Amino acid sequence: MTPSGLSAQLRGRWNTLNPRERSLIAGAVLVLALAAIWWIGLAPALKTLAQAEARQRSLDAQFQQMQVLAAEAQALQSRPKARxxxxxxxxxxxxxxxxxxxxxxxxxxxxxxxxxxxxxxxxxxxxxxxxxxxxxxxxxxxxxxxxxxxxxxxxxxxxxxxxxxxxxx
Known part of the structure; x- marks a missing residue:
């Protein structure tokens, strides 16, 4: 079946529904759309936001450790060559x-x-x-x-x- 034929068939079926059924189907489609938006768009972003502070502390600690190691490496490099x-x-x-x-x-x-x-x-x-x-x-x-x-x-x-x-x- 072609997309235009399927669309015409769905419109015909929609027109045969009474107003109460149309509003129930429209409500169900709206609930599904909101759920999809939540699971795909908002929930991952909120999870990332909730974990951001702990991740930032961890990255700060790693950065400080790397700075200490870099300073140690520079100190070792600046020492005169050993005989x-x-x-x-x-x-x-x-x-x-x-x-x-x-x-x-x-x-x-x-x-x-x-x-x-x-x-x-x-x-x-x-x-x-x-x-x-x-x-x-x-x-x-x-x-x-x-x-x-x-x-x-x-x-x-x-x-x-x-x-x-x-x-x-």
Whole structure:
């Protein structure tokens, strides 16, 4: 059936309806149109509006974190280029100072291997941060196991090896 034929048939059917039926059908069509406008146009917009404040806070927090990271990156970039000898001295000092007698340092080229024996977890984490910043040593390998000597009084102790890369010569 063609669209013009269907339209003529619907008009003919409409004209045969009594006024009460026409007003009921017109009311139903109006309710359906309003529902469609609500579900398609207004409800998604109102939902977005309701979530906007929380989303804005989340984005603000992410933006602040990115600004902190950007400032940190700029600070690292502005530092003078590290020399191998200075980095090696700083690494040796940090191993003696931060890890104490529980660590042994062996340097081979630009790689330094630190052997750990019963080193406290807190000392190890502090040393890693210090070695990264002061000696510009980049950890590349870590083979650590919890020491059998771990006790409630000493806390977690670690045995194993760490390999770090120093700046090139």
């Amino acid at each position: 191998f000898d200075d980095s090696l001295r700083a690494l040796e000092a940090s191993v003696k100072q931060g890890l104490g007698g529980g660590a042994q340092l062996v340097v081979s080229g630009e790689r330094a291997t630190i052997t750990l024996k019963n080193v406290p977890a807190s000392a190890l984490s502090g040393w890693l941060a210090q070695a990264r910043v002061n000696a510009r040593a980049v950890p590349t390998e870590a083979r650590l196991v919890r020491s059998a000597a771990t006790t409630p009084t000493t806390g977690t102790l670690w045995d194993g090896t760490l390999v770090v890369i120093l700046p090139p010569r």
